[in-house]
Amino acid sequence: MTHPTPGAQLPARAVLSVAPILLPAPRRGTDIALRISAPATGSDLPVILFSHGHGQSLHAYGPLVNHWAAQGFAVIQPTHLDSRLLALASDDPRRPEIWRYREQDLVQILDALVAIEDTVPALRGRLDHGRIAVAGHSWGAQTASMLLGATHPDPADGTPVSLVDPRVKAGVLMAVPGSGGANLSPFAAETFPFMNPDFGAMTPPVLIVAGDADNGAMTVRGPDWWREAYDLAPAPKALFTVFGGEHSLGGIPNYEARETTDESPARLAAVQAVTTAWLQSALYPGNAAWAQVRAALPATADPQGDIEEK
Template sequence: MPVVSVKPIVLTAPHRGRHLHVKVSAPADGAELPIILFSHGYGSSLDGYGPLTDHWAANGFVVIQPTHLDSRTVALPPDDPRTPEIWRLRVDDLRLVLDRLDELEAAVPGLAGRIDRRRIAAAGHSFGGQTAGNLLGLRVLPPAGAGEDLSDPRVSAGVLLATAGKGGADLSPYAAEHFPFMNPSFATMTTPALVVAGDKDDSPLSVRGPEWLADPYALSPGEKSLLTLFGAEHSLGGIAGYEVRETTDEDPERVALIQRVTLAYLRHALGMDDAGWAAVRADLAGAGNRLGRLESKHG
């Protein structure tokens, strides 16, 4: 399906000291289009994650990508007073996008009147997974946060890709010192979500190994699914961009699987179609698939 993309769309945002730059990609045709709000990983920008965002837009979703203040394109100095609050400002960015959907819709030629505001999902990779998770009910505990509820009822599903697990004693000494916001609680993350984790994603931020990235699934209540990718590292085969240097485990077949599973999940979770989700669950149940395993829970 042909896609129209517009960037940057500039949303005034005096509270963050720099206006928010946003990219919107949407199918050229179709009505009642659902929305995916995507939060990039640390250092990336609205230009990242084409292998996922392009695929979602070409298959009927309006994909909205803000550039957060930690982006390399912003080049915020480490001693900037906003740095300790970047985790929270990221959440504010996503809320601002939801508050200003009318402006974003008007900025894309031919999109007016075609968005379905009843169907909104939040997705993110790495740091962006925690950011999206806040809208699903994840809470950041002290020292960086106060455990407050930052969830948003406008968001009814999520996709969390290579997202950090528990903090505290599970963090490496470096992470505990430099990333105090990495202390999430998943106990109130009740919004349905798909968690995607690589079984070779041995993060230097945790002392626990790859199973740490499954915490958003294991430690959250409600309807959740976990896609475990065999052999995948933090870039999950190359989702961060086409030919990006960060990809250490390039695998087009793995990326194609993530495209298929996330699309099917989002269509299922947003009440659009269950057939695709039933098919991927059948394909990935148990240990029979060489690329990955899919499991689900309801409580």
């Protein structure tokens, strides 16, 4: 990855996006469809593996994915089995374990990264396999957290599920669900019985992004529930609390998406800038992008959020 002056944003570059790339997955009954977005030029591109929220697909999250790619990252987006595009029947036998298929999707993509890269001539030999981050939004953030060391019980027997992967060096978790049990709404307890995370072993550097107006249907608590991955995980961690941010965090799900209940170009731009700076510094120790955005945020005329760090 070609670097600018430490701490500065790279000039936006032209982005290429290739989809669908089909990764054979006999175990899940449907191949994993992928999108890869990356700058049109450059080499040694760090990789972001992105897990979408409930019902979304590889077509979503353009405001984030295109920004990251224009800043020099290669972003891989799978379509998980819960996607509305796949429209699994309500009695599909895979439904009770969609959480497991989601998590295994990410592991399988990492296992096949060389083969995936080789299927796209424009990307062949351009990815840096030693600099991999995971990111996700909502259920996707919970899914991504598993590769960073978070665990949760298997709802079938209560045994802990752990998928920590040393290939993953850092993460960005946006609107990631907090602890389960009595904190879950009746809807969430029924729909997501595995949603009882333990962040105690999530040791890599992770940025948690939470909206201070996120009153989503997952919890009977207020917006503070969405910051628990920061509060309950060991250092090094950072928390970006987005002022006025609801579950869509200003508009990350897509362009002109009806899922966005809090549309705000300024809020979205802040999420783009803060997450990019975190990834640059987390994957490249010594890069000052994070320190720069950390110092600049409170000095702006209309700060869109607040950063905590430990």
